[in-house]
Amino acid sequence: xxxxxxxxxxxxxxxxxxxxxxxxxxxxxxxxxxxxxxxxxxxxxxxxxxxxxxxxxxxxxxxxxxxxxxxxxxxxxxxxxxxxxxxxxxxxxxxxxxxxxxxxxxxxxxxxxxxxxxxxxxxxxxxxxxxxxxxxxxxxxxxxxxxxxxxxxxxxxxxxxxxxxxxxxxxxxxxxxxxxxxxxxxxxxxxxxxxxxxxxxxxxxxxxxxxxxxxxxxxxxxxxxxxxxxxxxxxxxxxxxxxxxxxxxxxxxxxxxxxxxxxxxxxxxxxxxxxxxxxxxxxxxxxxxxxxxxxxxxxxxxxxxxxxxxxxxx
Amino acid sequence: xxxxxxxxxxxxxxxxxxxxxxxxxxxxxxxxxxxxxxxxxxxxxxxxxxxxxxxxxxxxxxxxxxxxxxxxxxxxxxxxxxxxxxxxxxxxxxxxxxxxxxxxxxxxxxxxxxxxxxxxxxxxxxxxxxxxxxxxxxxxxxxxxxxxxxxxxxxxxxxxxxxxxxxxxxxxxxxxxxxxxxxxxxxxxxxxxxxxxxxxxxxxxxxxxxxxxxxxxxxxxxxxxxxxxxxxxxxxxxxxxxxxxxxxxxxxxxxxxxxxxxxxxxxxxxxxxxxxxxxxxxxxxxxxxxxxxxxxxxxxxxxxxxxxxxxxxxxxxxxxxxxxxxxxxxxxxxxxxxxxxxxxxxxxxxxxxxxxxxxxxxxxxxxxxxxxxxxxxxxxxxxxxxxxxxxxxxxxxxxxxxxxxxxxxxxxxxxxxxxxxxxxxxxxxxxxxx
Ligand SMILES: [Zn+2]
Numbered sequence: 001x002x003x004x005x006x007x008x009x010x011x012x013x014x015x016x017x018x019x020x021x022x023x024x025x026x027x028x029x030x031x032x033x034x035x036x037x038x039x040x041x042x043x044x045x046x047x048x049x050x051x052x053x054x055x056x057x058x059x060x061x062x063x064x065x066x067x068x069x070x071x072x073x074x075x076x077x078x079x080x081x082x083x084x085x086x087x088x089x090x091x092x093x094x095x096x097x098x099x100x101x102x103x104x105x106x107x108x109x110x111x112x113x114x115x116x117x118x119x120x121x122x123x124x125x126x127x128x129x130x131x132x133x134x135x136x137x138x139x140x141x142x143x144x145x146x147x148x149x150x151x152x153x154x155x156x157x158x159x160x161x162x163x164x165x166x167x168x169x170x171x172x173x174x175x176x177x178x179x180x181x182x183x184x185x186x187x188x189x190x191x192x193x194x195x196x197x198x199x200x201x202x203x204x205x206x207x208x209x210x211x212x213x214x215x216x217x218x219x220x221x222x223x224x225x226x227x228x229x230x231x232x233x234x235x236x237x238x239x240x241x242x243x244x245x246x247x248x249x250x251x252x253x254x255x256x257x258x259x260x261x262x263x264x265x266x267x268x269x270x271x272x273x274x275x276x277x278x279x280x281x282x283x284x285x286x287x288x289x290x291x292x293x294x295x296x297x298x299x300x301x302x303x304x305x306x307x308x309x310x311x312x313x314x
Numbered sequence: 315x316x317x318x319x320x321x322x323x324x325x326x327x328x329x330x331x332x333x334x335x336x337x338x339x340x341x342x343x344x345x346x347x348x349x350x351x352x353x354x355x356x357x358x359x360x361x362x363x364x365x366x367x368x369x370x371x372x373x374x375x376x377x378x379x380x381x382x383x384x385x386x387x388x389x390x391x392x393x394x395x396x397x398x399x400x401x402x403x404x405x406x407x408x409x410x411x412x413x414x415x416x417x418x419x420x421x422x423x424x425x426x427x428x429x430x431x432x433x434x435x436x437x438x439x440x441x442x443x444x445x446x447x448x449x450x451x452x453x454x455x456x457x458x459x460x461x462x463x464x465x466x467x468x469x470x471x472x473x474x475x476x477x478x479x480x481x482x483x484x485x486x487x488x489x490x491x492x493x494x495x496x497x498x499x500x501x502x503x504x505x506x507x508x509x510x511x512x513x514x515x516x517x518x519x520x521x522x523x524x525x526x527x528x529x530x531x532x533x534x535x536x537x538x539x540x541x542x543x544x545x546x547x548x549x550x551x552x553x554x555x556x557x558x559x560x561x562x563x564x565x566x567x568x569x570x571x572x573x574x575x576x577x578x579x580x581x582x583x584x585x586x587x588x589x590x591x592x593x594x595x596x597x598x599x600x601x602x603x604x605x606x607x608x609x610x611x612x613x614x615x616x617x618x619x620x621x622x623x624x625x626x627x628x629x630x631x632x633x634x635x636x637x638x639x640x641x642x643x644x645x646x647x648x649x650x651x652x653x654x655x656x657x658x659x660x661x662x663x664x665x666x667x668x669x670x671x672x673x674x675x676x677x678x679x680x681x682x683x684x685x686x687x688x689x690x691x692x693x694x695x696x697x698x699x700x701x702x703x704x705x706x707x708x709x710x711x712x713x714x715x716x717x718x719x720x721x722x723x724x725x726x727x728x729x730x731x732x733x734x735x736x737x738x739x740x741x742x743x744x745x746x747x748x
Binding site for chain 2: 018095096097115116117118119120122123126137138139140141175178201202203204205206207
């Protein structure tokens with residue numbers, strides 16, 4: 001049963017999927033369809049945010065998310081300012097209040113924020129009048145990623161409700177997994193987390209997800225298989241023995257993918273670790289929509305900026 | 315000097331099974347008479363305690379006064395002022411200062427500062443290990459000689475089981491408890507709140523209950539092995555309290571304390587705070603089921619004492635990122651109201667049991683003078699007003715710090731006056747009784 005889209009977004013910020021209603025999610029997805037059209041035009045710029053200022057505050061390294069937001073902002077004709085942890089005085093030890101004061105001196109209308117600490121955008125949102133858009137906070141949320149993933153699923157499969165979506169990898173440290181779980185369960189999909197328990201958060205039933213400790217049973221009849229990056233850097237700690245063993249038991253291979261539905265999509269938020277969580281034959285295969293996710297990311301971020309600026313649905 | 319007649323109060327003293335209207339005469343800073351009606355010389359000042367409860371002075375055996383070294387958070391002077399304003403006549407201060415109180419000269423410094431300030435009685439707790447590094451024993455005997463009443467590596471748990479064993483053994487010679495902050499640092503590493511459904515929901519790295527419980531279990535076994543007095547600090551989970559029940563049934567020399575924040579707030583309250591570090595403490599706020607378990611332990615006597623774990627921090631530190639902000643809350647000026655409202659007001663325990671938990675037992679556990687109104691005892695008294703409502707206002711704290719999750723909370727009951735050595739060191743302003 002399709003969800004009725006809301007007319008507007010209730011909050012001034014987008015800090016997490018957890019605070020959105022299904023109607024608001026529907027509104028963002030529907031609005032992004034319009035902006036996807038713009039990407040197909042020869043002149044991709046619209047005057048929607050002319051005269052508005054967006055600060056991109058990235059206190060954690062990021063290239064793809066930051067580029068995606070910047071493209072979205074430029075296509076909406078916004079003025080943009082970039083702050084990153086390495087390129088400014090923003091650093092560990094400076095309090096969020098100081099950061100807020102500094103930023104407000106520039107009177108931005110929007111702050112797109114990536115931060116290593118869970119909840120930082122939520123706290124900043126309560127301190128400043130600008131609209132905060134969370135570009136990833138700690139292990140908590142990455143709402144625009146979940147929105148673009150859902151947008152991509154809907155484009156290919158026509159709907160979200162009833163879909164069986166597998167999310168596999170380092171779930172415990174993944175804000176992408178969490179935002180996707182919030183979004184998909186709100187929209188009526190079934191979410192399965194697949195990982196060894198050492199990479200799984202505790203009590204995932206609390207967020208409406210079913211845990212699987214082996215990949216194969218999770219893949220049964222799946223409509224979507226989303227693989228998360230396994231960070232080689234984490235190898236030194238105690239979560240799993242080796243990359244080789246991880247791939248042996250949890251890597252997505254063409255053979256394992258056979259258990260999923262014939263139309264199943266393969267997704268990945270990037271950057272991909274070939275041969276660690278995903279076999280190149282799958283990553284580059286015909287079911288992969290990984291590059292399309294990137295294109296859709298711009299449309300979703302344009303839609304979010306437009307709606308937070310006071311825009312309405314059609 | 316220091317003579318006082320306290321009239322018309324309701325005297326509650328579990329050490330003498332007293333709960334009735336009585337007068338108390340103080341002479342030379344000591345309790346001289348407790349009787350139904352006392353007439354004294356006209357030159358003896360009179361304090362009319364009509365409508366108030368008169369109890370032996372409350373003793374908080376777990377506070378952080380931060381001096382020496384962290385005077386920007388708290389000093390012995392501001393911490394003493396906060397203590398008496400919170401109704402405490404004595405506090406025991408943890409050794410995680412800078413330098414650590416692992417040396418008799420520092421113990422002595424704290425004793426002297428406490429006496430010079432002259433408000434609450436200040437009893438230092440010495441470190442178990444040099445520098446709280448968990449490697450070699452500190453000079454426990456020398457610190458006891460200078461006034462230390464217990465040893466603890468609070469804040470830096472003793473991870474080495476053999477060192478803990480030796481500390482429990484060695485401390486027997488000086489008849490002092492080893493107070494243990496129970497936390498397996500490997501299990502808790504990186505965590506900022508209780509690990510469970512709520513942490514999974516709000517995306518904060520968790521500290522599992524087991525981080526506390528495995529250490530409680532280990533140390534109970536070591537207490538059994540050594541016969542030393544193990545005092546377990548700020549227990550926060552049902553599992554820990556069940557282990558203490560088991561130890562007590564076995565007759566082991568194991569005691570424990572709980573805090574007002576763990577019997578009042580749960581991890582759900584943290585979730586509702588919008589990632590506010592004032593809700594961040596160690597041990598963390600636990601699920602509601604553990605809050606119930608702490609209340610149960612208070613009710614059935616498993617808990618020996620209520621302590622504040624007063625942990626003042628500067629606002630600038632609490633404004634840091636949630637994961638970077640330090641653990642702890644300022645507790646001295648809210649504990650009595652929380653206990654009166656949540657424990658006595660909600661009929662978890664009676665007033666006499668509360669006085670036991672906040673005065674009599676703490677004095678017994680740490681072998682401190684006080685905890686009783688027997689004739690000949692030091693005249694340390696806490697007067698309570700059970701009826702007035704107070705709204706927690708951190709800006710009015712005597713403490714240097716304001717880090718509390720209770721701001722704006724309205725509670726029924728509060729301390730009315732604090733008397734140390736027969737001297738009224740603090741008195742509530744005539745508030746707004748309702
Ligand atoms: Zn502690």
